[in-house]
Amino acid sequence: MAFVHQPLIAQIRRIRLLKIIAPISPSEFWGPLSCEIKTVNMESAPPYFALSYTWGDLGDPTYIIHINGGAYRVKKNLYHFLCYFRGDSRYHGTYLWIDQICINQSDLDERSYTVRFMPTIYWRSTCVITWLGIDTDTVAAALDFAATRSADALTVLLSNRYFTRLWIVQEVLLAREVHVLAGTVWLGFQDMEETAREQVDKMLYGVRNPSLYLLWDSIHNRQSRHLAQCIDRYSSNHCEKPQDRVYSLLGLVKPEEQLAIDYEKSVPEVFVDAVKVLARSHWRQHPYTRFSKEPPYITTFMSLAKNMGFAQQLDTLRKLTKEIYNTKPSAAWYQKVLQYLESSYGASYSHITDDDYDEEEEVQEEEEDGGYQYLSI
Incomplete structure (x- = not known):
């Protein structure tokens, strides 16, 4: 019998929490995994840890675990985490929120609804666990860093593929507390910040490195920011769905720059x-x-166009942008973009009108000599 998600009631902000059933004996480290899942109101949820990790590749093997008695398949990296977390007796009985399990991934409405308040899920968690996996080099670097706070060990940790994943950005930056787990080695993310604090500005100079940007933001800039800044820094990170080049960043974005999440x-x-x-x-x-x-x-x-898969259309898209800096952005310009996208991809998105724009009737142009002239739109 397969495990089946029971529908969530979006109007009252309900989430699912997972609890791993403790093994009967330590010898069951890689033995069958059994879990319980329950649905709770977000506002009255018991303490829980939220997991931040990489899903893995499409071709990765899957493993069967049992949830409420039903079989459920998870990918290799998550299975490894569940086994290692179960093996730490300090956390027996701890509730977990894990997106791969706690969201019904086949229900687009539920996915849209949950992603909409995922920032709250991570912020309300007791802590966020950053899972780096069981790779030999990573575990060795974690042991080294735990003992020495070595910058070289930190460099190895930051090269882990975890830091190339797009979703982890908001998961880390929105957390009140972050703990890093590599194999059986626990590290404090704050210790990584402190080791990097003096070096990260120098390391970032001239380098586009998502792990360094994440550390820099965690040290210097945990406030909401402009969508453009988030896209520039992080949208080239790895994600499976092109829509997530935008959606995964919205938890970090200023309220006035939000857009509706709809998968x-x-x-x-x-x-x-x-x-x-x-x-x-x-x-x-x-x-x-x-x-x-x-x-x-x-x-x-x-x-963003390139990262979302429009690489072959960049020349055409660039021609369309002339309308932006030759005239004020208007519904007419957006219709040109839409007509091109519709002809290329069959999208239908025709409800943008001039009523969406309320900017002033005049703009000021900067001339090469530093003077200005007013342009009538």
Whole structure:
């Protein structure tokens, strides 16, 4: 009999929590895994740990565990975590929130609903466990770092593929406390921050490294930020679904730059949603100034297009962006983008109108000599 998720009631913010049943004896380390799962209200949930980890590749083997008596398949990396966590008697009876299990991944409505308040799930957790796996080099580096706080050991830890994953960014930055687990070795993420504090600015200079950006942000910038900054820093990280190039970052984004999470939307539709936010944010920050050079958010827009799978269409998309810095962004410009995406991908997204835009009627253009002239739109 297979385990079947019971529907969640979205209106009252319910989540599922998992508890691993302790083994009968230590010899059962790799033995059959049995778990219990229960549904709770978010506001009255018992203390729980939230897991941050890599799902693995599509071809990775899967393992059967049992949840409430029903069989359920999980990927190798998660199975390894469950076995190692079960083996630590200090945490017997601890509740866990794990996205691969606690979200019904086949239910698009539930996935959209849960991802919408996933930042709250991670923030409310007692701690977030960062699982680096059981790779020999990683475990050796963890042992070294635990003993010496060595910068070299930290460099090895930061090279773990975990730090290339997109979802882990908000999972770490939104957590109140983070603990790192590699094999049986526990580390404090704060210890990693302290070791990196003096070096991370130098290490980041001229280098686009997602693990270093994550450390820098965890040290210097845990406040909400602009969507463009999040895309520039992290959207090239690994994720399975192109929509998550945007959705996985929203927990870090300022309230005025949020967009609705809907996994029933196509990739082009989500892309255009993000472009609208980028354009609005730019003109909100620079309501009068027209730069003689390409506005920075155009570079962000093009980077996002490439990361979401529009690599073959970049030349055409770049031509469309001329409308942005030749005229004020308008429904007409967005319709040009949409017409192209619809013809290429069959997306239907026709409800953008000029009513969405309320910027001033005039903008100020920066001339090469530093003077300004007003342009009528």
